[in-house]
Amino acid sequence: MYRHTKELQWSAKPERPDALYASKLQEVIGGQFGEMTVMMQYMWQGWACRTPGKYKDMILDIGTEEIGHVEMLTTLLARLLEGAPAETQAEAAAANPALAAVLGGQNPQQAIVSGGFAMPTNSMGVPWNAGYIVASGNLLADFRHNVAAEAQGRLQVARLIGMTDDPGVKETLSFALARDTFHQQQWLLGIEQLIEDGHTDGLEDSRKAEEATEQASVFYSFHEGSTAHEGRWAQGATLVGDQEIRFEEGRALQDDVQELPAPDPELFATYD
Amino acid sequence: MYRHTKELQWSAKPERPDALYASKLQEVIGGQFGEMTVMMQYMWQGWACRTPGKYKDMILDIGTEEIGHVEMLTTLLARLLEGAPAETQAEAAAANPALAAVLGGQNPQQAIVSGGFAMPTNSMGVPWNAGYIVASGNLLADFRHNVAAEAQGRLQVARLIGMTDDPGVKETLSFALARDTFHQQQWLLGIEQLIEDGHTDGLEDSRKAEEATEQASVFYSFHEGSTAHEGRWAQGATLVGDQEIRFEEGRALQDDVQELPAPDPELFATYD
Amino acid sequence: MYRHTKELQWSAKPERPDALYASKLQEVIGGQFGEMTVMMQYMWQGWACRTPGKYKDMILDIGTEEIGHVEMLTTLLARLLEGAPAETQAEAAAANPALAAVLGGQNPQQAIVSGGFAMPTNSMGVPWNAGYIVASGNLLADFRHNVAAEAQGRLQVARLIGMTDDPGVKETLSFALARDTFHQQQWLLGIEQLIEDGHTDGLEDSRKAEEATEQASVFYSFHEGSTAHEGRWAQGATLVGDQEIRFEEGRALQDDVQELPAPDPELFATYD
Amino acid sequence: MYRHTKELQWSAKPERPDALYASKLQEVIGGQFGEMTVMMQYMWQGWACRTPGKYKDMILDIGTEEIGHVEMLTTLLARLLEGAPAETQAEAAAANPALAAVLGGQNPQQAIVSGGFAMPTNSMGVPWNAGYIVASGNLLADFRHNVAAEAQGRLQVARLIGMTDDPGVKETLSFALARDTFHQQQWLLGIEQLIEDGHTDGLEDSRKAEEATEQASVFYSFHEGSTAHEGRWAQGATLVGDQEIRFEEGRALQDDVQELPAPDPELFATYD
Amino acid sequence: MYRHTKELQWSAKPERPDALYASKLQEVIGGQFGEMTVMMQYMWQGWACRTPGKYKDMILDIGTEEIGHVEMLTTLLARLLEGAPAETQAEAAAANPALAAVLGGQNPQQAIVSGGFAMPTNSMGVPWNAGYIVASGNLLADFRHNVAAEAQGRLQVARLIGMTDDPGVKETLSFALARDTFHQQQWLLGIEQLIEDGHTDGLEDSRKAEEATEQASVFYSFHEGSTAHEGRWAQGATLVGDQEIRFEEGRALQDDVQELPAPDPELFATYD
Amino acid sequence: MYRHTKELQWSAKPERPDALYASKLQEVIGGQFGEMTVMMQYMWQGWACRTPGKYKDMILDIGTEEIGHVEMLTTLLARLLEGAPAETQAEAAAANPALAAVLGGQNPQQAIVSGGFAMPTNSMGVPWNAGYIVASGNLLADFRHNVAAEAQGRLQVARLIGMTDDPGVKETLSFALARDTFHQQQWLLGIEQLIEDGHTDGLEDSRKAEEATEQASVFYSFHEGSTAHEGRWAQGATLVGDQEIRFEEGRALQDDVQELPAPDPELFATYD
Numbered sequence A, B, C, D, E, F: 001m002y003r004h005t006k007e008l009q010w011s012a013k014p015e016r017p018d019a020l021y022a023s024k025l026q027e028v029i030g031g032q033f034g035e036m037t038v039m040m041q042y043m044w045q046g047w048a049c050r051t052p053g054k055y056k057d058m059i060l061d062i063g064t065e066e067i068g069h070v071e072m073l074t075t076l077l078a079r080l081l082e083g084a085p086a087e088t089q090a091e092a093a094a095a096n097p098a099l100a101a102v103l104g105g106q107n108p109q110q111a112i113v114s115g116g117f118a119m120p121t122n123s124m125g126v127p128w129n130a131g132y133i134v135a136s137g138n139l140l141a142d143f144r145h146n147v148a149a150e151a152q153g154r155l156q157v158a159r160l161i162g163m164t165d166d167p168g169v170k171e172t173l174s175f176a177l178a179r180d181t182f183h184q185q186q187w188l189l190g191i192e193q194l195i196e197d198g199h200t201d202g203l204e205d206s207r208k209a210e211e212a213t214e215q216a217s218v219f220y221s222f223h224e225g226s227t228a229h230e231g232r233w234a235q236g237a238t239l240v241g242d243q244e245i246r247f248e249e250g251r252a253l254q255d256d257v258q259e260l261p262a263p264d265p266e267l268f269a270t271y272d
C-alpha cells in the first residue's frame, strides 16, 4: 500500500512560462528513460523481488521516490505552460519571431488534450508504454538495466539544462541530476552487494555449464579494416574465469547453410 | 555497406519439430531483449559514433555479428515448425493430450502470416519496435544499456534451454549463451577502456558542476520498516568523489506544495 | 452492409488555408477521442449487440453517422492545407514571422505521406489504434464509455475553436459541438432506458452476491491532511442499496504481507 | 510524495497454482481497464487538478489506493504461478489433458521475461500504454471516463470470477468487485457534487453559445428499418435546456459535396 | 455520408462452435491485412482522391463494401463462440484432450473484454492500428499497395480454410476468397486505366529528371556466390525507358566514408 | 552472416546544416515506407525463402543493399544537424524569423535522445515497428508488397526533394530515387519471372477451387450516383480465367441478417 503527501520532494518553480521548453521536457517525463519508466520499473522489480529484506526494501524505497519525481516534473511542466500563447495570437506572431518559434514548436496536446498539463508521452507525443521496462526476478540483470536507465536519463536531463536559462527550471533539474548520479551508484553498489552476498560474480551466467565455452572469449570481427583489436575487449584476460580473449575474423563455425525444409503445401509458400 | 554469405555462424538444427517451443522462441528473436534489439541497437550506435577508430569499429563488428544471430535463430525456428500440426488435426487431438498442448499453444501467425517462418514479434505476438533501443552518442550510457541487454537476453536464453530437451536446439542456444557471456564482458571492458582513455570515470556526470551536490549522496527511504539501510548503497563512500553516503527518511527538501496556477479560461479546466 | 453518398452531412469550407491549424485538427480526427474512435467504437458495439431492436438500431445509427464525421473533418483538413507553405519558402520566412510559425509547426506527414490530406493519426502523429475503443456486450458499461468519449471529444473541439478565427472552420466545429452535446445526452438517456427496461439499476453489478459487501461503501483515504471527506462521495447514502458511505483511513484490511513464494530454480531468480 | 508499507490492502492467497488462470488475470492488471490504468489515470488527474481542496484530495486518495491494487493483483498472480508446469513436462502431458490445456495456454513471458511474476501487459501480451488514460483538467469529462473505467473493469472482474473455483482467488476478486462498485458511485457522486458546486449541469457544454443549436436535439437515423425511434434518446425532452428531441432521417444539412481542391503539383497527387 | 442495412452481404453461419478457430480468425479481421485494414485504407484513399469521377467513385464503392466485410467476419466469429468452453470446464478437460486444446488456445479477451464477440485485434491480440494503411494521393502508389493487401489477405484466408472443416465457415471464406481475387484484379486494372488515361506509365517516377540515371538500371549484388544474375531482374531491358539492366558487384560508387562531424559539446557525445 | 565496410554506397554530404529538414527526413528512414522497412522486409523474406537459388539470392542481395541505405540516410541526417540551433538561441530568434521556424520545427529527440543523430522513428517521432513489414513465404504476395513499398518510398523521396535546395542533399536523394525506380522494376520483373517459371499466373489464387466463383468477377457498387462503371475494372474480361466483369448494385447475396446468438449468461451481456 501507498500513501501520499502534498509537498513536493524538491521545488518546481520556473521563473517564467516557456511553452517551447515544456514541449521538450516531456522526454524526461514520459519518454523511454523518463521518470515514468524508472517509477514503474522499480515498483515492478520491488514487487517481484522474492527475498524479503534489504534488496526488496531498497528497490521499493527508490520506486516510491520516483513516483514523486513524476509528480514534481509534471508540476514544473504545468507551471511552464502558464500563459502559453494561443493560436489566435498568430497575428501577434507577424511581428514577433520569438513568438513564432513557440507557436510552431509547442505541443498541441498540452492544450487540446490535457488543458495545460503534462501528457504521459515523450517529447514527440508517443504514449509511455510498458515495453520500456523490465522486472526479470534476477537482480543482477535488473540492476544492470537500472544503471543504464539512470545514465541515459541523467544524460537527457543534462542536455535539457543546456536548452534553458530559467533559474527555477535549472534548480529543479539540478536535483534530478543529483538523484540520477546517486541512483547510478546505488545500482552499481547493489551489484557489489550481490557479489558480496554470493548471488553472482557480476556476469549473468545461468546454466554456465551448458555454454559453448570456446565461444565465450572470442571477439569476432566482421569488418574490413577493423581496428577493434586495439581495445581491451579484444585482448587480455576475461573478467571472470581467467581465459585469454582472442580476436578472430568472423566465420562459419559449424557447417550449416541457411536453407529451409520443404514447406507444408497447405501454406502455399513458393517452392520448386 | 554490408555483404552477406549463406553460411550460418553456428548450426541451427533441431532434431525434431516442436511448434510449442517455436512459439516461445519468438521472445529471443523479436522481444525486448531479443536478437533484433541488439542488432539494431549496435548498428545505430556504431553509425552514431563520432570518433573513428577502435570504439566505432568494435560496435559495428558486434552489430554486424548480431544480424547473423537473427538469421540463425529464425532459421532454427523455421526448422522447428516443419511438420507443425494443422488445425484439422483437432480430431487426432481427441486421443492425444500432448498434441492438444501444441494445438492450444502454437503461434497462429507463424502459419497464417509467415507460412511456417518466424515472425518479427515477441512470444506474445507484439511487433518489434524501436522503442526498445537507444543510441545516445554517449558511449558510457550506451554501453551500460548494452550490458543490460546482454544480461537480460542471456537470462532469457537460459530459461528457454530449460524448456526443451532437443539436443539440436540446445546446441544452438549454448552458442547464444556463450556469445552473451562474451558480449556482457565486452561492454564492461568497453567501459574500462573509456575510463582508461579518460572519457569518463564510470558514472554519467555531464554538467556535474550544476548538480545539487548535497542530494547526490543520500539514500532517501519512503518505506515503513525499511531495512534498506543494511545495504552497501546506503553506507560507505560514494563510488566517485569520495563522499559518505547517508541514509535519511524521504521528506520535502524545499518548500513547494503541488498546486497549479489558475487555468487559461479558454481551456475550460474546472476551477473555483 | 453500408452505402455511401457524396454529400457531406454539414459543410466543411474554411475561408483560408491554415496549415498550422490543420496540424492541431488531427487530434479530433485520429486521436484518443477523435471521430475515428467513436466511429469504430459504435460500429463494433452495434455489431456486438445481442438483442435486435431499438438498442442495436440506435447504436448502429450513430456509428454510421460518425463515419460521415471522419469524412467531414478530413475534408475540412485537406481544404485547410490548400496552399500550405513548402519548405523552399524558408527564405520567405526570413521576413515573415507568421510564416515561420507555420513552417515550424506544420505536420510533415500531411505533405510527405498523404500528399495534402489528413493522416489517420492524432495531433502528435501517433497512429489511431483499437486500444482506444471497447465493445463489451454490456450496454451499461459501454454507454458509460460512450458518454465519456463524447464529453472528452466535445471538450477538445471547444478548445480547438478557441485556436482559430476562420468562420468556415468555426461553422463546421459548431456542428461538431452540437452533435457531441446531443450524443452525450443520447448515451445518458440510453442508460435511463436500460434502467426503465429493467436491464440495470445504473451501476455495473454483475455477480453482486459475490461482492465483499463491507468494502462497497467505504471511502479509504491514503493522504495526509486529505479534505476528501467534505465531498458527497464520502458521506450520505450510496446510490443503490441504501447504505451509509463511510470515510476511513486506508489500512491493511486483512493479514497479508507482500511476499512471494520461493522461485522455481530453473528461472534463476535471485533468492537467498 | 508517496510512501510505501509492506502489507497488502486485502489478502491475495490462492489455494493452489493455476498458470492458465494467471494468463487470463493479466487483463485486469495491465489491460485497457486494468488496475494500472486507473492507478495512472487518477494520479495524473489528481496532479492536474487546478483547485486545491476536496476534489484534488479525493482524486489523489483513490489514485493512491489503486497503486496498492496493482501490487495486490500482481502478488496474486505470482502466487498462482508457484509450481507452474515447465515445458519439459510435455511428456507428462501425454497422459494428462488438463496439463495439456495449461501447457498450451500459459503465458510464456511470465516465465521467460519476468521469472514467475506478472507482466505489465494485458491478457494477450500487449504492453500497457498511456493511450488508455486521460487527464483533461475538466473534472466532468474526466469523471465520466472514470465511471466508465470502473464499470468496464468491474465487468471484467465479474467475468474472471466465473473462470475459477479457487476460494482464495475469489476472495481477492470479491474485494475488487466491491471497490469497483464503490468507485463507480464515487465518480457519479463526484458529478453530483460538481453540479451542486455550480461547475456544470452534467453535460460538457464549453462554448455552448457557439454551438449549432438546431443540431443539438436531433436523432439522425442512417439505417433502413431502424427502430431507434422507440427509445428515450429519440423522443421527449433534452436532459438540459428543455428542448424536444426530434427523430429524423440522416441527410445533407448544408450544401457541400466531398470534393477537394486541386493539389499542389509538387506533391504528385493524381489529378486530371 | 453512409447508410446501413441489417442484411449481411453473404451468409456467416458456422455449423458448430469452435473457439480455437475463432482465435485464429482474428487475423483476417484486425490483422495487418485483415478487413479493417482494407476498409480503412480504401475509405481514406477515396476521401483523399482529388479528381471527382470514376476513380474516386470506384475507391469509395470498394471501401464501402469492405465495412460490410468486417461486419460479416465479426458476426461469423461471434457465432463460432457460441458455447465456448469456460475455464471451470477445466475438470472436464481431464478426460478430453480436444477440449484441452481449446482451453489452452482460445482468446481470453473474446470472453473477458468483449463478452463473446470479436476483438479489433489480430490473432495474437495486437490492436489494429493505422500504421498498416496508406493514402498517398498518388493513385499508382496506392493501387500498388492495394493489390498487395488483397494478395496477402487472400493468402491468409486460403491458409485459414485449411484449418477448418466446418462447411458454414468454408462457405463464408469462399466468398472472401472470391472478392479478394476480384479486388486484386480491380486494382491491377486500375493501374491499366491510369496508364490508358495518361496518368503514369506504371512506375512511380515523380521528379524523374532529377534521378541519378545511371543507378536506375543496375542490379547490385552484395552476396558471395549470388545466383541472382540468372533472373530477369538482372538482365534484359528495363520496363520503361528501354535501358539494358546490368548486374554488378555492390561497391562504393562515390567517395564518402561513414564518419560524422565533431559533436556539439552541449550534447556530451563521446569524442576524442 | 554479414560483413561491413566503412564506405557509403553513395555520398551523403549536405552543403549546410538544416535541422528543420532533418526533422522531415526521418520519414524515409524510420517511417512506414522508409529504408528500415525495406531493409527488414527483404532480409526477412530472404531468410524465409524456401527455395535456394536465384529468388533467395536476389532478395538477400537487395536486403543487404538496403542496410547500407539506412546507414547512408542516417549519416546525411547527422550531418544536417551540425550546428543545429540550441534552445538558448531563442533570444537570437527575436530578430530572425527563419531561425524561429527551425526552433519550432526541429525534432527534440535528435538532440535530447540521440545527441545529434537520426532516430529510428518517422517524421512525427513514432518508433519504427515490425507491423510495417511482411514475409509470407509466398513470393507473389510478397513481391506485390515490395513494389508498393518502393513506389510509396520513392514518392516520399520525390516530395522531400521539393523541400530543399541543398545540392548535397539533392545528390543523395537523386540516388535514392534511382534505386527506387530500379527496385520497383525488379519486383515487377520478379513477378514476370515467377509467371515464366510456372509458380503463378500473377494473381494470388491459392485454393482457387474453393472460391465462390460467381463473386470473383463482379464489381459491386454501394454508392448513389457512382460512375465507377466507366472504368476498366467494371467491364471487359478478367485478367485471368477469361470471364466477363459485371457491374452490379451491392446487395444481400444470401439470406442472413446480422443477429447474434443468445449470450452466455456468465458473460453478463445485455439481453432481453
Ligand SMILES: [Ca+2]
Residues within 6 Å of the ligand: A035, A038, A066, A069, A179, A180
Ligand atoms: Ca528520478
Ligand SMILES: [Ca+2]
Residues within 6 Å of the ligand: B035, B038, B066, B069, B179, B180
Ligand atoms: Ca546475440
Ligand SMILES: [Ca+2]
Residues within 6 Å of the ligand: C035, C038, C066, C069, C179, C180
Ligand atoms: Ca462525432
Ligand SMILES: [Ca+2]
Residues within 6 Å of the ligand: D035, D038, D066, D069, D179, D180
Ligand atoms: Ca481498483
Ligand SMILES: [Ca+2]
Residues within 6 Å of the ligand: E035, E038, E066, E069, E179, E180
Ligand atoms: Ca474484403
Ligand SMILES: [Ca+2]
Residues within 6 Å of the ligand: F035, F038, F066, F069, F179, F180
Ligand atoms: Ca532503398
